[in-house]
Amino acid sequence: MYLSKTLTAATALSLIAASGAYAETLTIATVNNGDMIRMQGLTEDFTAKTGHTVEWVTLEENVLRSRVTTDITTKGGAFDIMTIGMYETPIWGKNGWLVPLDDLSAEYNIDDILPAMRGGLSYDGTMFAAPFYGESSMVMYRTDLMEAAGLEMPDAPSWAFIAKAARAMTDRDNEINGICLRGKAGWGEGGAFITAMSNSFGARWFDEEWNAQFDTREWSDTLNFYVNMMTDSGPAGYATNGFNENLSLFQQGKCGMWIDATVAASFVTNPTDSTVANKVGFTLAPDNGLGVRSNWLWAWALAIPAGTQKEAAAKEFIEWATSTGYIDLVAANEGWANVPPGARISLYENPNYQAVPFAQKTLDSILTADPNNSTVDPSPYVGVQFAAIPEFAGIATEVSQEFSAAYAGQQTVEEALAKAQAITNDAMEAAGYR
Amino acid sequence: MARSVNTQRKALNTAVAWAIGLLIFFPILWTILTSFKTEGQAISDPPVLFMFDWTLENYSVVLERSNYARFLWNSIFIAVGSTILGIIIAVPAAWSMAFVPSHRTKDILLWMLSTKMLPAVGVLYPIYLLFIKMGILDSRVGLVIVLMLINLPIIIWMLYTYFKEIPGEILEAARMDGASLKEEVLYVLTPMAIPGIASTVLLNIILAWNEAFWTLNLTAAKAAPLTAFIASYSSPEGLFFAKLSAASTMAIAPILILGWFSQKQLVRGLTFGAVK
Amino acid sequence: MATKASRSAARLMMAPAVILLLGWMLVPLTMTLWFSFRKYLPLRGGDLGWAGFDNYTRFVTSSAFWPSVMATLTVVGGVLIITVCLGVLLAILLDQPMWGQGVVRILVIAPFFVMPTVSALVWKNMFMDPTNGLFAHLFKFFGAEPIAWLSQASMPSIIMIVSWQWLPFATLILLTAIQSLDSEQLEASEIDGAPPLKRFWFIILPHLGRAITVVILIQTIFLLSIFAEIFVTTGGAFGTKTLTYLIFQRVLESQNIGLGSAGGVYAIILANIVAIFLMRIVGKNLDN
Numbered sequence: 001m002y003l004s005k006t007l008t009a010a011t012a013l014s015l016i017a018a019s020g021a022y023a024e025t026l027t028i029a030t031v032n033n034g035d036m037i038r039m040q041g042l043t044e045d046f047t048a049k050t051g052h053t054v055e056w057v058t059l060e061e062n063v064l065r066s067r068v069t070t071d072i073t074t075k076g077g078a079f080d081i082m083t084i085g086m087y088e089t090p091i092w093g094k095n096g097w098l099v100p101l102d103d104l105s106a107e108y109n110i111d112d113i114l115p116a117m118r119g120g121l122s123y124d125g126t127m128f129a130a131p132f133y134g135e136s137s138m139v140m141y142r143t144d145l146m147e148a149a150g151l152e153m154p155d156a157p158s159w160a161f162i163a164k165a166a167r168a169m170t171d172r173d174n175e176i177n178g179i180c181l182r183g184k185a186g187w188g189e190g191g192a193f194i195t196a197m198s199n200s201f202g203a204r205w206f207d208e209e210w211n212a213q214f215d216t217r218e219w220s221d222t223l224n225f226y227v228n229m230m231t232d233s234g235p236a237g238y239a240t241n242g243f244n245e246n247l248s249l250f251q252q253g254k255c256g257m258w259i260d261a262t263v264a265a266s267f268v269t270n271p272t273d274s275t276v277a278n279k280v281g282f283t284l285a286p287d288n289g290l291g292v293r294s295n296w297l298w299a300w301a302l303a304i305p306a307g308t309q310k311e312a313a314a315k316e317f318i319e320w321a322t323s324t325g326y327i328d329l330v331a332a333n334e335g336w337a338n339v340p341p342g343a344r345i346s347l348y349e350n351p352n353y354q355a356v357p358f359a360q361k362t363l364d365s366i367l368t369a370d371p372n373n374s375t376v377d378p379s380p381y382v383g384v385q386f387a388a389i390p391e392f393a394g395i396a397t398e399v400s401q402e403f404s405a406a407y408a409g410q411q412t413v414e415e416a417l418a419k420a421q422a423i424t425n426d427a428m429e430a431a432g433y434r
Numbered sequence: 435m436a437r438s439v440n441t442q443r444k445a446l447n448t449a450v451a452w453a454i455g456l457l458i459f460f461p462i463l464w465t466i467l468t469s470f471k472t473e474g475q476a477i478s479d480p481p482v483l484f485m486f487d488w489t490l491e492n493y494s495v496v497l498e499r500s501n502y503a504r505f506l507w508n509s510i511f512i513a514v515g516s517t518i519l520g521i522i523i524a525v526p527a528a529w530s531m532a533f534v535p536s537h538r539t540k541d542i543l544l545w546m547l548s549t550k551m552l553p554a555v556g557v558l559y560p561i562y563l564l565f566i567k568m569g570i571l572d573s574r575v576g577l578v579i580v581l582m583l584i585n586l587p588i589i590i591w592m593l594y595t596y597f598k599e600i601p602g603e604i605l606e607a608a609r610m611d612g613a614s615l616k617e618e619v620l621y622v623l624t625p626m627a628i629p630g631i632a633s634t635v636l637l638n639i640i641l642a643w644n645e646a647f648w649t650l651n652l653t654a655a656k657a658a659p660l661t662a663f664i665a666s667y668s669s670p671e672g673l674f675f676a677k678l679s680a681a682s683t684m685a686i687a688p689i690l691i692l693g694w695f696s697q698k699q700l701v702r703g704l705t706f707g708a709v710k
Numbered sequence: 711m712a713t714k715a716s717r718s719a720a721r722l723m724m725a726p727a728v729i730l731l732l733g734w735m736l737v738p739l740t741m742t743l744w745f746s747f748r749k750y751l752p753l754r755g756g757d758l759g760w761a762g763f764d765n766y767t768r769f770v771t772s773s774a775f776w777p778s779v780m781a782t783l784t785v786v787g788g789v790l791i792i793t794v795c796l797g798v799l800l801a802i803l804l805d806q807p808m809w810g811q812g813v814v815r816i817l818v819i820a821p822f823f824v825m826p827t828v829s830a831l832v833w834k835n836m837f838m839d840p841t842n843g844l845f846a847h848l849f850k851f852f853g854a855e856p857i858a859w860l861s862q863a864s865m866p867s868i869i870m871i872v873s874w875q876w877l878p879f880a881t882l883i884l885l886t887a888i889q890s891l892d893s894e895q896l897e898a899s900e901i902d903g904a905p906p907l908k909r910f911w912f913i914i915l916p917h918l919g920r921a922i923t924v925v926i927l928i929q930t931i932f933l934l935s936i937f938a939e940i941f942v943t944t945g946g947a948f949g950t951k952t953l954t955y956l957i958f959q960r961v962l963e964s965q966n967i968g969l970g971s972a973g974g975v976y977a978i979i980l981a982n983i984v985a986i987f988l989m990r991i992v993g994k995n996l997d998n
Binding site: 062066069070073074091095184185186235236237239240245248249252254390391393394395397398400401404405407408409410419422423426427430431 | 751752755756772773839840841842855857860861862941944945946947948949951960962963964965966
């Protein structure tokens with residue numbers, strides 16, 4: 001069985017070498033986001049252009065992560081292309097597990113990729129994954145409720161203003177919560193939000209000697225501010241709300257404000273799904289007067305595991321899926337509001353796209369996030385809402401579970417922070433940092 | 435008089451049993467109903483039970499997005515394949531334990547069950563590496579083997595308890611008549627064991643169909659069964675209750691139908707030697 | 711009675727099953743044991759050498775360890791109590807004469823056919839969701855404040871979901887056992903004028919003893935390793951992190967194979983303690 005597989009692979013390789021245009025079947029692991037599902041629907045265009053066919057493995061985010069991580073660390077070779085994020089890319093690239101994307105064609109125009117995205121998906125100056133879409137986070141708010149509360153949203157709000165507005169907009173009798181935020185456990189869910197928020201409060205995960213910082217004033221301020229604001233004006237059970245739960249609350253008109261991924265903008269303004277489509281405004285994520293805003297930076301990107309026998313075809317696919325041509329294809333089929341945002345400079349120079357209401361704020365948000373300088377005090381790690389070290393995902397998931405337990409009222413903020421401190425130091429010791 | 439008391443009691447039994455039955459079944463019913471709603475109706479407040487505009491939209495979306503036929507075929511292949519393989523290996527073992535018991539038989543049985551207690555996630559990496567070495571990653575054959583091994587202890591135990599209920603004298607008689615071992619198994623034992631084997635097969639197909647850890651972690655595109663199909667609908671962006679319900683209905687419908695048709699067999703068969 | 715020849719034939723027939731299961735147990739077990747003494751971090755380059763008992767001490771000294779053992783026992787115990795108690799009542803009820811018995815039975819056993827992932831997703835999203843869930847609507851209808859089930863009552867919620875899945879199994883086995891109860895014996899006691907409660911306590915329950923032990927044994931084996939229900943609903947937050955889930959976090963989320971393997975060894979030990987405990991009771995009951 002194994003032998004025959006190797007043989008077919010070998011013949012396939014020699015055929016590529018001979019003709020350069022051998023039709024392959026690519027197996028692609030991806031996440032079940034709207035943009036990715038849209039891409040699946042448009043795969044025919046790729047097949048028509050190149051002759052290669054595609055097998056999709058579409059999984060929910062958490063399942064996808066554990067699935068592709070198992071495969072890459074064991075060199076399993078089950079996938080030819082993997083959808084990964086800004087957190088995994090530099091770590092895997094450093095380990096030599098990904099094919100460097102440094103020889104893409106001239107038409108692809110790699111310099112058109114937003115520098116923030118390209119930087120976040122590179123290790124040592126080499127890009128290892130191509131951004132399919134990029135995002136930051138920003139405030140989405142209900143213009144009608146804001147007006148009713150007699151307030152006006154500034155271009156760059158502070159946390160104090162957000163908390164005030166949230167309390168003013170809250171109307172429990174009509175099931176309107178002033179603010180909806182992620183509280184769900186998981187480093188990519190509530191963990192990402194609270195870390196980005198803590199940056200603006202001057203907190204950080206580690207000091208320069210990799211000591212956990214949860215015993216600091218800044219973290220206590222962050223968490224207390226968050227819990228107080230959510231208790232007064234957040235939805236019931238916010239400790240289990242993640243991106244998706246909040247999206248559906250906002251679409252049903254049950255949130256005054258929502259601070260989350262910029263890609264959500266196209267969902268909340270889409271009249272078929274959203275009951276508040278024409279009453280949404282956008283503004284930058286808040287700060288706390290310390291010079292750092294609370295927005296994150298993220299990209300879902302396509303990468304090729306080293307050792308795949310279909311490298312050439314995989315590169316063709318990546319060039320197709322992350323090109324400006326693909327953006328035009330989506331725009332032609334589904335309109336400009338639905339193109340994958342945040343990856344290419346040229347998209348934001350396109351007048352058609354500039355007409356989309358959230359385009360400019362998305363770009364502004366992306367441009368203000370700097371993974372190399374995300375904290376007020378110096379930190380030893382790269383990343384805004386994460387630290388790009390292999391141990392982070394595990395630690396942050398446990399820490400965010402403690403936080404969520406505090407949000408649910410099962411322990412105090414101080415207890416949660418003390419446990420977070422112990423968990424983090426323990427894990428960092430196990431990994432040999434301290 | 436007695437008759438009317440009996441009728442009254444029967445009516446009461448019926449009412450209570452139906453109420454409880456419907457209550458237990460309700461989550462499934464609700465899922466099926468929701469799969470015919472639009473996303474908006476799926477979360478409408480107050481919720482609607484039947485009075486909504488029935489639509490097949492969710493099913494067409496799901497069918498368009500996923501290759502349902504392939505997931506279904508993989509599920510069938512893996513569940514049936516692992517069951518057949520398991521039965522082939524388990525029948526001789528259970529037979530010998532039931533008819534030629536030694537003082538260690540009970541220990542062996544309990545040991546076999548204890549192999550099921552190894553936490554699967556703890557051995558994911560070893561098994562994954564093994565699968566890569568053998569070249570059976572993302573293959574139906576690989577899953578058939580793993581699921582057969584997982585369920586083998588249960589199969590053996592069930593068969594053992596059925597075989598034990600077959601009176602030994604009949605076998606003795608057959609032996610007296612000069613039946614060979616092969617004939618004994620083929621013509622005497624098998625016909626008597628068919629009902630027991632049938633319910634073992636049923637239970638095993640259900641267990642294999644619902645196994646979600648290995649089937650998800652050892653497959654990619656080629657061998658992925660319905661458990662992987664579900665993983666692509668579990669929490670996407672936006673409203674998803676109706677589509678999730680449609681996908682869920684599609685994932686459980688085949689096994690639910692099988693279960694319903696074989697309900698009598700299951701009720702009679704699931705004894706694990708517990709009856710006497 | 712058994713001749714020497716049939717004995718060796720019997721051994722031969724058992725061999726494939728025993729060898730396969732031995733392999734299925736020993737290969738992963740040996741690998742787990744081996745990894746548990748290694749510093750094995752895939753994201754840091756793989757096997758980084760001997761670790762001694764570091765992984766073992768680290769796993770038990772972690773603040774999550776004892777709570778996870780307790781969570782495991784709570785889930786297993788809670789589900790067993792609920793399924794056995796309700797299972798007995800349901801089996802008795804289903805054994806009574808009624809109209810449409812077949813259909814009711816189908817309704818009751820249906821949850822057993824539902825994949826754990828699916829049932830967890832359905833319960834979480836369509837019933838326990840604090841805004842759009844059916845329970846929330848129900849609470850609001852009665853003028854009560856909806857409960858955020860999975861955070862405020864996380865453990866009961868999970869026990870409820872798992873019990874729903876396993877109740878049919880318990881009911882089925884208990885029903886089979888009840889049906890084998892000598893109806894003459896029951897009728898005799900009825901004529902004697904024994905009150906129903908007494909009949910239940912002195913005739914039905916003792917008769918079910920063996921079936922109940924079987925239910926407990928089989929369910930415990932499956933319940934010790936439940937995973938999907940927790941992964942989908944709480945992700946291990948709010949005190950629902952079982953030992954299996956903790957190992958999952960160590961292996962897959964923290965990518966520390968050595969530490970996870972040590973946890974695996976502890977899980978095997980725990981399973982065996984539970985097993986020995988069970989066998990003591992069950993073994994006695996099974997011999998009768």
